[in-house]
Amino acid sequence: MTRVGRWIGRHLALALGLLVLLYMYIPNFIVALMSFNDASQSRNLYQFQSFTWDNWLNPCAPLGMCESLRVSISIGLLATIVSTIIGTLAAFALVRHRFEGRSTANLMVFLPMATPEIVMGSSLLALFVAAGLGGQLGFWTILVAHIMFCISFVVVTVRSRLSGLDSNLEKAAMDLYANEWQTFWRVTFPLVFPGILAAALLAFSLSFDDFIITNFNAGQTVTFPMFVWGAAQRGVPMQVNVIGTLMFIAALTFVILGEVASRRRARGKVSAR
Template structure:
């Protein structure tokens, strides 16, 4: 016990980090475990009855689930592309330029992040109804809503990356006779790209996961979170856990691939010098 206590004292930060990771990833592990549960119509999601591959072999068995998943992925991808593009441009404008109304713009960009979702969702619903779209709520109104709240998160993420960027690197490129376009694509963009990628992943996650704003502005359109909520009123199909596990694996693979590429690039630059 004394040796254990001494080890924990010397490695306190490592111990706390491991505990935090365990706390964060245990729910994901439970979801992965329940994706192999034989009870496809159990109301209790945490009752494991028997092991089976059927949930993975027939992920679209619950009627309407894959259609709802397709809607969520489509909205997530479109909102991510638009929000990342607009948010990145806005971040560059806020960091690199001084203009009238800059402080007001900063405040307005932070408001969607600070506003409760129920307030934002009901406000958007009132806006759509006032604009004459009350009877046409669906895919496009959800997309507009998701783009709106995703922009703020993109701006904050990309802006933090830009703020830590060493401007001397761009000045060095200019000194080596690179024009503004070449400097941007060969120096600025590669350095900012990790922040843009992180913002895009965050935007897609927020869009795919959103329920409150989506539910208020969806009309008859059903997204994956709405399908899960509706299914929970009766019996949650275990295939929901399959989708959750796949999304987690894909996200983890993207992060690992990005880290591997970053390390290879760093080793390549070190070898070049």
């Protein structure tokens, strides 16, 4: 094999991976580009007219957009906190304990993930109406609905992390006279925390992005996806691309910081040896 062939063989997988990533991020790049587009007079939202900073300097110019964004962030944070706590406890129960109905519980965890959103949204609406909350649909009913479908994703994510955890590490800690509480906080929790953090980020993104289930249970409350859908009937303001770009940057920052922290811990373990 020639030197060129060996070089291609070594770098082919990397090149293909980079091409796939580039393809996946093309929509994000387009959104970032359009956040600088001065297309207020154009119905073709993805035809670049001229460069402007006005969209970034006045992100709340469209009436009601920042209020809907505040609602979505508030619901997303609350749903993330509650679903992460419940889902993490459920994951520990399913992985670490044997109890009657455990296999059925494992199956039930997957049902909200496999159920079409339109079915879940209409079912939750029927539940709220049957409970006498049909005239009180709004922030709290959206929150309950989001917690309902986020829990399954949290359980699956944390459970996969727990399943790959080496139990010998906890046994070694207890052999060194650590009690169960100390073992959990100093050994188990730091090892499981990346999975919990990943589950929380996934729950927030699912809650912030949801439209179908929210639309069924929102009443008069308008979330950010519902605002975008409503604005699309007249022409989506370019400030929507600003919010999308900021959300992408925030998510990318979390991933990079997590990777940097993980590599620092790995280097610290190697140097300690």
